[in-house]
Amino acid sequence: MSLQTNSMTQSPLVCLRELNKEYGKFTAVDHINLDIKKGEFLTFLGSSGSGKSTTLSMIAGFETPTSGEILLNDASLIHIPSHKRGIGMVFQHYSLFPHMTVRDNIGFPLDIRKVAKDERDQKVDEILKLVQLEAFADRRPSMLSGGQKQRVAIARALVYEPEILLMDEPLGALDKKLREELQDELRLLHKRLGITIVYVTHDQDEAMRLSERIAIFKEGEIVGLGTGKDLYRKPPNAFVASFLGNSNFLKVSVTGSASAMLNKQHIEVENVHEVPIDQKAVLMIRPENLHILTPEQAEKEPLMAGFNQLSGTVNESVFLGESLTCSITIPSGEKVVSKNIATEQPDLAPGSTVFIRWNSKLSSLYSKWEQSDINKNAA
Known part of the structure; x- marks a missing residue:
């Protein structure tokens, strides 16, 4: 995996334009507009039902907007299926294959993309080293701790070098000490790779600890957007x-x-x-x-x-x-x-x-x- 300096540019990687999602008479996401910068760590912060996870799911392609537009590098994603968007996804539940080793779990996205074996093995070895799991490469998920399983899930999402990584409450099932340790690892990993990360959480401390910018959701709208320091010192409302x-x-x-x-x-x-x-x-x-x-x-x-x-x-x-x-x-x-x-x-x-x-x-x-x-x- 190629490493690069994390540098944000003015040109947005992802643009949400009047993005709207309705379930019958209920509006989950209410015509939001947002530019996501290339290389940034952006967190969607809000309580349950605020629209943050629904917005993430629409970017990933798991949900179809009722109206509005999602642009990646100025190209519309609305009619592109999720597996062709080049977007990595990490969930709270690891969704690892129990019968596969760590190495094979991580290599699975490359297998379905029919990457040549030599290239596949090289990429898997690089990402194993990056997430510090070389010693666990031949173990199965049942032999791993919760934190190790989440590292495997993150490695699997990164191995094919997506342009953007989406993370939906990925550390929510872990205890406080381990969660804080992985937060620090995630922040350092982001700095090393320069990848764009959009992260969903309801935890204020986690958002402040990880993010370069925070989008605060309320009832389907973004009611605050900025650095954690700016939002804390001068809240807009x-x-x-x-x-x-x-x-x-x-x-x-x-x-x-x-x-x-x-x-x-x-x-x-x-x-x-x-x-x-x-x-x-x-x-x-x-x-x-x-x-x-x-x-x-x-x-x-x-x-x-x-x-x-x-x-x-x-x-x-x-x-x-x-x-x-x-x-x-x-x-x-x-x-x-x-x-x-x-x-x-x-x-x-x-x-x-x-x-x-x-x-x-x-x-x-x-x-x-x-x-x-x-x-x-x-x-």
């Missing part, structure tokens, strides 16, 4: 803010381009937002961006420009080793959660009064307040 990481959400009224009213108190907000003045909105602050001070600390440390301060009452604080989380009720009756480095956090007894500070630039303002957008992942 309240749903993405709540789905990717933990968040505090506070109801405010916008009073100016960079100001709002929170429970009769004026606060500063980031001035990059689309909320009209005099409209109600939701302010999002990540727990790690809330800094807690005792009254004595607040008195000694003047409030800097661009920062906000609220008083609050401690409900509880939980020591988590490297960090300390604290639940606090503010004067509006709303609860917020902070997360700070344990060594920098004062001991906070339940019922004690504290002050909360945050940098207005590290918060986000959204025009819509919909409870459905603030899911269980919110702090």
Whole structure:
């Protein structure tokens, strides 16, 4: 297998145009548009039923779109059967042939393509080395661990050098430690091969750990697209803010381009937002961006420009080793959660009064307040 430097270009490898999939009256994928770059690791992230796996299945050719277009290198895939698309596929369930050795399982895609034996054996040997399975080449799947079986499945999908590799929850059946180990291996494998990978998961941490870009799905639509860092730091909407990481959400009224009213108190907000003045909105602050001070600390440390301060009452604080989380009720009756480095956090007894500070630039303002957008992942 030829190795190459992983370099993304501006020209997309795969284009989805107004892609739509309906099952009777149910819309699984709702007219999405997406460009997948050559050589990138793109993850489809979403809860069950969000449309991510259905989209992947349409790219693979296992599902036929109701309408829309799928282009690979500017050529339509709509009428091309799955086995002629040159796309590799790895599932959560390994689907290995139990009567075949590891070597023969990996070589099977080359056998059905009638690759000459010498070339076939060379390619299998190269991919065995790549996934570190040379010592297991003559074993059968029943003699392998779950992680080894998944390596065989990945090797089988890569051996005929597809242009794109699709992976649908491939590590979902593994335990946490092994899953994290294979995530690291996958990331390094992608860097070595430069292959385009589209990966489906419902696991936020897995998406952040693996991906160069993440597409967040909700009810058949892509509601967030970008790097994990960008989506986390500046979520495009309240749903993405709540789905990717933990968040505090506070109801405010916008009073100016960079100001709002929170429970009769004026606060500063980031001035990059689309909320009209005099409209109600939701302010999002990540727990790690809330800094807690005792009254004595607040008195000694003047409030800097661009920062906000609220008083609050401690409900509880939980020591988590490297960090300390604290639940606090503010004067509006709303609860917020902070997360700070344990060594920098004062001991906070339940019922004690504290002050909360945050940098207005590290918060986000959204025009819509919909409870459905603030899911269980919110702090």
